[in-house]
Amino acid sequence: MENNQESKESTERSDLVSEDGKNIKDVVCQRCGSKVLCPGMAVFAEKELFLPSMRKKSGLSTTEGSVDGDTLTTHWFVDDMYTFENVGFTKDVGRIKYLICADCEIGPIGWHSLDDKKSFYVALERVNHV
Numbered sequence: 001m002e003n004n005q006e007s008k009e010s011t012e013r014s015d016l017v018s019e020d021g022k023n024i025k026d027v028v029c030q031r032c033g034s035k036v037l038c039p040g041m042a043v044f045a046e047k048e049l050f051l052p053s054m055r056k057k058s059g060l061s062t063t064e065g066s067v068d069g070d071t072l073t074t075h076w077f078v079d080d081m082y083t084f085e086n087v088g089f090t091k092d093v094g095r096i097k098y099l100i101c102a103d104c105e106i107g108p109i110g111w112h113s114l115d116d117k118k119s120f121y122v123a124l125e126r127v128n129h130v
Helices: 002-016
Strands: 027-029 035-037 043-052 069-078 087-089 096-101 110-113 120-123 127-129
Touching (some): 043 110, 069 110, 096 120
Antiparallel strands (some): 027 035, 027 127, 043 069, 087 096, 096 110, 110 120
């Protein structure tokens, strides 16, 4: 069954990733449909990143104790913040800024380390592709 899951993921990935590793479709917000990235503007990347659970911007602040979230491994990588069509950033959380939809403020949909000014990651699981 695990092999079947892998083949399903690779089929889905081939619908999203071009031969040169870039996004084939528009990347849009799951909640409001606002465009985050145009086709061909991001590169597929596998990297383990922890993102807190999705919620409105006001709920993203860290509270005492642990933060609910997911460790996600498949992302769209962008090296320039001006590549995005419509994305916002949270206040600094340690050395990280989370990416959110600039229209409806749902997020985080992605991750940016303040230590690397040219690395922006948008989690495939947190956006839709049209």
